[in-house]
Amino acid sequence: MCRAFWVIRCLLPVSEGAVAQSLVVLPSERMALETVPKDLRHLRACLLCSLVKTIDQFEYDGCDNCDAYLQMKGNREMVYDCTSSSFDGIIAMMSPEDSWVSKWQRVSNFKPGVYAVSVTGRLPQGNTSHNDSQCSFIVPSSVEVLYVN
Structure with a gap:
């Protein structure tokens, strides 16, 4: 069985110079790094x-x-339609x-990444591809979601 991974070469300071070290990054960790916002402008939650x-x-x-x-x-x-630029704080x-913070925010079952502490916005009803009777998605307590008719 072959496991894919990435090797990142980096220089770590040592007392008399720098030594090249390899850091192995598994795909799941790489995915988490890609989830982090790449810029501080145009952020949305x-x-x-x-x-x-x-x-x-x-x-x-996507999300x-x-x-x-x-x-x-x-x-x-x-x-x-499904994101908002109006949010406070980030985790x-x-x-x-x-993480106790992720449990407190009710996001402990979500993917690693950066999350807003609170989000304000309106999610248009009917734009989602799920049926409310089939949806088992739990919205975090910090998210104020208003459905528009």
Whole structure:
């Protein structure tokens, strides 16, 4: 069985110079690094899970947690409809299952990444690809979601 991984070469300071070291990054860790916003401009938070990314990241990758419901990948209009630029605070969460903050925010079952502490916005009803009777998605307590008729 072949496991794919990336090796990053870096220089770590030592008392008399620098020694080249290799850092092995598994695909799951690489995915977590790609979830971190690449810029501090044009940040938006997902209205369902409060994941924070740039507009371009949402359009290119979708939402890591709820893209099956919102289908933002490749659809800039859906990105604007299903995310909000109105959010407060951020949490950088790399080990959701071990973090007390992620449990407090009710995001411990979500993917590693950067999350908003609170998000304000309106999620258009009917734009999602799920049926409310089939949806088992839990919205974090810090997210204020208002459905528009």
